Amino acid sequence: MTHSKEAMQQTVTSERPDTQPHIPVFAPHIGVDTLKHLTDAFDVGWLGMGATTKDFEERIAAYLGLDNRFVVATNTGTSALHIALIAAGVGPGDEVIVPSFNYVADHQAIGYTGAHVVMCDIRDGDLGIDAAKAEELITPRTKALLPLHFSGIPCDQSGVYALAQKYGLRVIEDGCHAFGTTVAGRKIGSYGDVACFSFDPVKIITSIDGGCVIVNTIEEAQRLQRLRLLGVDKDTTERYKNSRAWEYDVVDQGFRYHLTNIMASVGVSQIKRVDEFIASRQAVCEQYSSAFAKLHGVSVLRLDYSDVSPFIYSLRVKDGRRGAFIEHLKRKNIAAGIHFMPVHKHSYFADCRRGDMSVTDAVSSEVVTLPLHSNMQAALVERVIDSVSEFFS
Numbered sequence: 069m070t071h072s073k074e075a076m077q078q079t080v081t082s083e084r085p086d087t088q089p090h091i092p093v094f095a096p097h098i099g100v101d102t103l104k105h106l107t108d109a110f111d112v113g114w115l116g117m118g119a120t121t122k123d124f125e126e127r128i129a130a131y132l133g134l135d136n137r138f139v140v141a142t143n144t145g146t147s148a149l150h151i152a153l154i155a156a157g158v159g160p161g162d163e164v165i166v167p168s169f170n171y172v173a174d175h176q177a178i179g180y181t182g183a184h185v186v187m188c189d190i191r192d193g194d195l196g197i198d199a200a201k202a203e204e205l206i207t208p209r210t211k212a213l214l215p216l217h218f219s220g221i222p223c224d225q226s227g228v229y230a231l232a233q234k235y236g237l238r239v240i241e242d243g244c245h246a247f248g249t250t251v252a253g254r255k256i257g258s259y260g261d262v263a264c265f266s267f268d269p270v271k272i273i274t275s276i277d278g279g280c281v282i283v284n285t286i287e288e289a290q291r292l293q294r295l296r297l298l299g300v301d302k303d304t305t306e307r308y309k310n311s312r313a314w315e316y317d318v319v320d321q322g323f324r325y326h327l328t329n330i331m332a333s334v335g336v337s338q339i340k341r342v343d344e345f346i347a348s349r350q351a352v353c354e355q356y357s358s359a360f361a362k363l364h365g366v367s368v369l370r371l372d373y374s375d376v377s378p379f380i381y382s383l384r385v386k387d388g389r390r391g392a393f394i395e396h397l398k399r400k401n402i403a404a405g406i407h408f409m410p411v412h413k414h415s416y417f418a419d420c421r422r423g424d425m426s427v428t429d430a431v432s433s434e435v436v437t438l439p440l441h442s443n444m445q446a447a448l449v450e451r452v453i454d455s456v457s458e459f460f461s
């Protein structure tokens with residue numbers, strides 16, 4: 069077999085990775101405003117949990133429109149979930165029902181409490197927990213439901229809360245993807261039972277690492293404050309003034325989960341810009357969806373993102389072509405992610421009780437996460453759209 073020089077050249081050219089700049093799945097949006105907040109926080113000289121932590125909590129409450137609900141900030145979303153479960157009364161031997169199509173933080177947090185993870189399937193439309201299938205998993209040991217608002221899209225809250233009411237269960241909403249998502253005019257976390265959020269490096273707003281829990285009673289909030297600070301009583305009030313209580317009692321098993329002033333200062337800088345970040349992400353998601361909805365071999369989750377605060381943009385690739393699609397994007401120097409590999413497929417969680425996982429198994433073999441950044445450059449959005457369209461045309 070002979071190869072002409074031109075044919076060889078063509079092969080090499082088409083296989084050579086794109087020389088345009090790499091487009092990552094996530095890109096933090098940290099401006100000079102954040103650097104100013106950080107240096108101001110260092111200048112105060114109180115680096116640990118303090119007045120800026122309180123300021124961040126108050127801004128979260130104001131942003132979400134909390135009315136008689138309470139925010140407790142933590143050092144990660146995972147720790148928020150852990151102490152939220154404890155405050156909700158979950159303990160050793162209890163069962164908590166959670167989607168397998170999820171990040172493993174939820175399952176680990178359940179495990180920390182000594183409770184059993186019970187994994188549930190999702191619905192095909194919003195990719196959130198299937199309440200009818202969850203009902204089949206309820207036993208006398210079931211204590212709580214832990215639904216996720218996948219990618220920022222609200223799950224079937226009415227189905228979840230109807231079940232909770234029928235069986236006397238607590239609900240801990242994982243809102244880690246949905247900070248700012250609105251349902252019937254109210255932000256997720258501003259109503260319902262318990263809600264948790266994450267401010268990790270790639271979330272809609274970041275405090276580098278951080279999270280929070282939102283609860284309905286001051287008693288639960290005070291318990292959370294103790295749980296995040298080694299079970300120490302009354303320390304939070306002093307620390308909010310950038311000082312410490314030298315005489316204190318330890319009244320609970322507690323953890324080292326507080327959010328420092330330094331991290332909170334980043335969070336404060338970010339929450340000031342949250343509307344701008346969300347609006348820019350919504351616009352990109354709508355551009356993506358309107359371009360991809362007409363393609364064959366792929367399906368979009370949503371066309372209208374006006375009420376959704378999109379953490380990621382996810383689409384579903386049909387016909388077993390996901391691997392080839394991701395490779396195609398890679399050649400264009402565009403990264404793609406997978407959210408999620410289902411948790412029941414991980415070896416540590418493989419033996420957990422679970423129900424039918426047919427939707428989870430199908431969806432998790434199709435989902436691809438495309439690059440989505442706050443204030444993403446139009447040229448990058450166009451490159452993603454062109455490259456996706458090229459593959460499916």
Ligand SMILES: Cc1ncc(COP(=O)(O)O)c(C=O)c1O
Pocket residue numbers: 144145146147170171173174216242244245266267268277278279
């Ligand atoms: C769905 C979900 N829940 C919980 C978490 C945990 O949050 P963190 O990374 O702040 O611990 C994440 C983080 O990616 C997440 O995606």
